[in-house]
Each structure stands twice: as C-alpha cells, then as structure tokens.
Amino acid sequence: SSDHVHFEQMKEIVRSYNIEAKWFIEGYMPPFADYMTNGFITSTYYLLAATSFIGMNAVTKEAFDWLVGKPKIQVANVTICRIVDDVATYEIEKKRGQSATGIECYMKDYGVSEEEAMEEFKNIAENAWKDMNEECVKEKSVSMEVLKRVVNLSRLIDVVYKHNQDGYTHPEKVLKPLIT
Template identity: 45%
Template structure:
C-alpha cells in the first residue's frame, strides 16, 4: 500500500475497514465468505483497469473483446457474491465456488444488467467522456445504426431471461432462495432503466420508486 497515491490509500483503507467490519459481524465459521467478496472486488478493479486503458487509447473493442470484460464491470457478479455473504446457513463454500465458475445463471443476469445499462446510458457517457459501450462496439464492428444495435441487445436480454427461467426449472445444487436472489437483483435493472438512465439520474427517475418503498410504503 505504501506505493499507492494518497487518494487511493484513503479509498483502500476504507474498503478494508468495511470488509473487516463485515467479518466481525459474521457468525463463527463464516468469516471465509469475506474472502470471496474481496476476490470479486479484485476482479472488478482489474476489469476497470482494462476499460481505462481502452479509454485512454481511444480504442473501440469488438463485441468479443468487450463483453467478457463488461460482464465483470457490470458489477453483477460482485453484487451477488457480496449479497450472499450475509445470508444464513443456506450459503456454503460450494455456493461461492459456483459463482466463481461463471454459471449460466450469473452470466445471463450479467448480460441483462450490462446491456440494459449500456442501452440507456451510452449517449450521456460518450458526451462526458467514457469508454466505448456495447452500443458503440456493435455499431463499429457491424457498421450498424444505433437502433439496430439496440434491437439486437433487447433480443439478447430476452434470451438471457429465458436462460435464467430455465435454470430455475430444473434441479440444481444451488437452493432456490439463492437463485431467487439472483433473479431479484436482475429485476432491479428494469426498475432502474425502464424510463431512462436511472442510475445516473436517480434523483429524477427513481425518486418516486424509493419514496413508495421507504417513505410511503403500502401497509401489509
């Protein structure tokens, strides 16, 4: 850590403190879970570095180059891994190893997240300066119009939902509550991006949803 710039040291120490606090909160015998969360964050950082290199080189990768890295930078795998850390005994070491194996369930959910994000956010991101999204990559590689790229991505999103549904229909070593968690995290994308880039403009596009959930919830 001594070779890091000062601003990065602050960020790194804060992250370590978060993981240490999580580890302290876990029941005995479950601290191993934090290791998987840390590894997920390392993967995300490496993938961000690849994107940063592409951006500084003004490089537009092919879809075959872009998607494997972009599925990591979607953050979905890290989000799933971290959300499992605090769950009960239903989560085992084998569960985390399953996530690391990049099963169809995780890949499909990551595709939904990445493409939903790119479709709605790429125009604003390109104006402010950002690595090429799947939209730019597809348009350049296939000499296509934006709408052609968007139509293709919505088709892929639909196919990915079918893959997730299929994974839930057949017996698996992963308990259904965990598969349901994965699906519910993917469903967030529909809320965040159905009317625009809700992640970037949350104060406008997600305000009503957050209010109805946390401020004025429907009585049960």
C-alpha cells in the same frame, strides 16, 4: 471462503476498470467480444451476487463455489445488467466522448446502425431473461433462496433502468418517485 471470493472478485473489478480507463484515454474501441468480457466484470454483478449471499443461513461453501463457477443463471444476470445499462447510458456516455461503449463496439463490429444495435441489445437481454427463467426451473445445485438472490439483482436493473432511463445517473427522475 466467502472473504477470498470477494477479495478475488474485487481485484478482478479493479483490473477491468483499469482496462476501461486505458481504452478511454487511448480512444480505443475494442472488439465487441472483448468489450463484453470486460463489461461483465465492470457491471459488478459477479461481486454483488456473492455479496448478496452474506448473512444467509442457507448459503454453504458449495453455493459460493457454484457461483464462482459462473453458472448459466449468473451469466444471464451479468448479461442483463451490462446490456440494459449500456442501452440506458449510451447517450450520456457518447456525450462524454466515450467511444468504447457496447453500442459503438457492436455497430463497428457488425456494420449496423445505432437503431439495429439497440434492437439487438434488446434481443440479447430478452434471451438472457429466458435463460434465467429456465435456470430457475432446472437448476438443482442450490436452493431457490440462493437462486432468488441472483434473480433479484436482475429485477433491480429492470427498475433502475426502466424504459431505458438512467436511474443510476439520475435517481431523482427515475428512482425517487418509486421510493416516495
């Protein structure tokens, strides 16, 4: 059921937040792959995609099962969320003393500069958008209405973090003018 899906995903988020807190307290910088695996969950986009299905007439148990199976479009969705968020919040997280940021983990793992890491993050996001567009054309397991929910979450990230600004932390700068 959708309640069971939400409950399991919520438990997964709490466990992943706990991992992030432990990394922060210990000053531990995980390998980039571990950071991303955990970061996909803490992006909350696995849970939010399922939540966005609630109340839709077109959503069936099969649609929830499809989503829980982490289809390519949903992986692209959480990738966009994690990567774009990490680029936009990097400076503020660095000032807070957070060493386990996506950019820092990538720099350490691949021996690249901050600039090179930022460029690669943009490439990762660009490729995720390509995957998302491709899946909108190819995916036949669920309706376009269901797919649109997933796409709209990524579109939201594009608005909240426009031009690498952190609209989540500073909504008055980024989001207020748009809403007004």
